[in-house]
Amino acid sequence: MTSxxxxxxxxxxxxxxxxGGKVALDGISLEVEPGIVTGLLGPSGSGKSTLMRAAVGVQxxxxxxxxxxxxxxxxxxxxxxxxxxxxxPSVYADLTVYENVRYFGRVLGLTPAAVGExxxxxxxxxxxxxxxxxxxxxxxxxVALAMALLGEPEVLVLDEPTVGLDPLLRRDLWDTFHALAxxxxxxxxxxxxxxxxxxxxxxxxxxxxxxxxxxTPDELRRRTGADELDxxxxxxxxxxx
Amino acid sequence: xxPRVTVATAARVLTQLRRDPRTVALLLAVPCVLVTxxxxxxxxxxxxxQSIGGxxxxxxxFISMFLVTSITMLRERLSGTLERLMTxxxxxxxILLGYAIAFALFAAVQVSLVSAVAFGLLGLEVGxxxxxxxxxxxxxxxxxxxxxxxxxxxATTEFQAVQFMPALVFPQFLLxxxxxxxxxxxxxxRVLSALLPLTYAYDALAKVAAGGPYGARFVADVAxxxxxxxxxxxxxxxxxxxxxx
Numbered sequence: 001m002t003s004x005x006x007x008x009x010x011x012x013x014x015x016x017x018x019x020g021g022k023v024a025l026d027g028i029s030l031e032v033e034p035g036i037v038t039g040l041l042g043p044s045g046s047g048k049s050t051l052m053r054a055a056v057g058v059q060x061x062x063x064x065x066x067x068x069x070x071x072x073x074x075x076x077x078x079x080x081x082x083x084x085x086x087x088x089p090s091v092y093a094d095l096t097v098y099e100n101v102r103y104f105g106r107v108l109g110l111t112p113a114a115v116g117e118x119x120x121x122x123x124x125x126x127x128x129x130x131x132x133x134x135x136x137x138x139x140x141x142x143v144a145l146a147m148a149l150l151g152e153p154e155v156l157v158l159d160e161p162t163v164g165l166d167p168l169l170r171r172d173l174w175d176t177f178h179a180l181a182x183x184x185x186x187x188x189x190x191x192x193x194x195x196x197x198x199x200x201x202x203x204x205x206x207x208x209x210x211x212x213x214x215x216t217p218d219e220l221r222r223r224t225g226a227d228e229l230d231x232x233x234x235x236x237x238x239x240x241x
Numbered sequence: 242x243x244p245r246v247t248v249a250t251a252a253r254v255l256t257q258l259r260r261d262p263r264t265v266a267l268l269l270a271v272p273c274v275l276v277t278x279x280x281x282x283x284x285x286x287x288x289x290x291q292s293i294g295g296x297x298x299x300x301x302x303f304i305s306m307f308l309v310t311s312i313t314m315l316r317e318r319l320s321g322t323l324e325r326l327m328t329x330x331x332x333x334x335x336i337l338l339g340y341a342i343a344f345a346l347f348a349a350v351q352v353s354l355v356s357a358v359a360f361g362l363l364g365l366e367v368g369x370x371x372x373x374x375x376x377x378x379x380x381x382x383x384x385x386x387x388x389x390x391x392x393x394x395x396a397t398t399e400f401q402a403v404q405f406m407p408a409l410v411f412p413q414f415l416l417x418x419x420x421x422x423x424x425x426x427x428x429x430x431r432v433l434s435a436l437l438p439l440t441y442a443y444d445a446l447a448k449v450a451a452g453g454p455y456g457a458r459f460v461a462d463v464a465x466x467x468x469x470x471x472x473x474x475x476x477x478x479x480x481x482x483x484x485x486x
Contacts, residue, residue: 019486020486056328057328057483057484058324058327058328058483058484058485059484059485060484060485060486074328074483074484076330079328079329079330079331080329080330082328084325084328086321086324086325088321089321090320090321090322090324090325091320091322092253092257092320092322093320094257094260094261095253095256095257095260099253099256103249103250103252103253104325104329106245106246106249107245107246107249107250107326107329107330107331108329108330109245131260147325
């Protein structure tokens with residue numbers, strides 16, 4: 001990985017986004033470090049997806065700056081270095097698992113081996129020939145994830161990648177995320193499920209377009225004196241001015 | 242721009258079409274049925290079939306490709322795959338040219354089939370070369386495709402996309418000169434028809450059907466049709482936004 005040690009991979013400064021007349025992100029600033037899994041936690045509607053869209057450069061922003069690997073988010077030079085998984089699985093319903101992943105692989109200029117690898121990573125090796133519109137929600141989620149993992153990008157922005165998946169697979173995927181982080185990748189993973197928070201190295205708690213707290217799960221526990229992360233989140237919100 | 246991405250996109254679109262054999266069958270069979278019906282309804286006046294058969298043959302693909310592309314592109318926008326594509330290292334034109342190649346290939350099959358029926362089985366004659374009808378028909382397929390790609394940006398549901406056909410295609414058919422010669426139209430209608438690309442597409446086909454003349458007007462017809470296709474593709478590229486609200 002090329003990012004310098006210690007330098008954040010994703011830097012957000014004063015980001016303000018207005019969507020549909022409502023303030024989705026209210027001037028937030030944050031940094032995402034390489035080599036760890038950063039969890040973006042918060043209730044639905046808190047602005048997680050908007051922040052992730054801004055990080056991959058598809059979100060029109062009102063104010064502020066988002067820099068990824070030293071370049072403005074969405075720069076042409078970043079497009080093969082950043083993997084993105086949208087919240088709703090963006091998959092061609094009339095293509096098979098393999099055809100979906102292969103198309104993205106071709107666009108990225110990858111070998112068929114890399115395509116096969118991404119499919120294996122998400123545990124869809126037995127379903128490569130299944131047409132997407134016959135897949136379960138969990139399988140679709142995994143196809144979209146495989147498309148994001150293609151080519152082992154330096155930065156992975158994954159919007160609720162494990163929602164609705166079976167616990168065993170979820171564990172495997174979190175292991176995969178940590179393995180990728182171990183190799184130096186930057187992972188920003190969102191979830192609205194608090195029990196996934198403990199799987200992250202560090203957390204960003206988002207609520208109503210603002211950052212409520214940041215820190216490792218244990219730091220946040222110590223700060224609030226609560227044990228369960230659900231309770232931690234509640235106390236952090238109550239502490240807010 | 243990358244030929245690799247363009248070809249991959251064309252292959253992807255063709256695979257999607259192949260996954261829907263009923264649509265493919267309809268796209269191939271319906272023009273053949275319609276041209277047969279056309280011959281039969283004018284059984285008492287064979288000269289009508291002979292004069293409008295050639296031009297109609299060349300205009301079918303305009304309609305079918307308009308519909309297929311506008312829906313395909315709308316799905317691409319609604320399913321989020323377009324947003325995902327926009328985060329990948331590709332040029333917008335790679336996507337549009339990929340679509341163009343796929344639908345031109347499909348149109349070639351469609352036109353060949355309906356031409357075989359019309360020229361082979363139904364005894365349709367044209368004054369000019371039959372291959373010219375086929376080539377113009379493929380060009381018109383691309384014109385329909387470009388229009389479909391462009392207007393898909395203005396539809397938010399498939400119902401709306403389908404309604405663009407009566408809204409944008411039917412008037413062009415009425416005014417292109419197929420039903421009423423343009424010289425016989427009221428002035429304002431003639432001016433309006435001069436602004437519509439299908440008028441030129443039809444005129445080129447009518448000239449081939451009549452066996453000429455292939456003068457400056459014919460060259461202008463072909464140039465305007467091709468130019469409108471390119472213009473619509475560029476406008477369509479403008480509707481593919483990397484950043485959305």
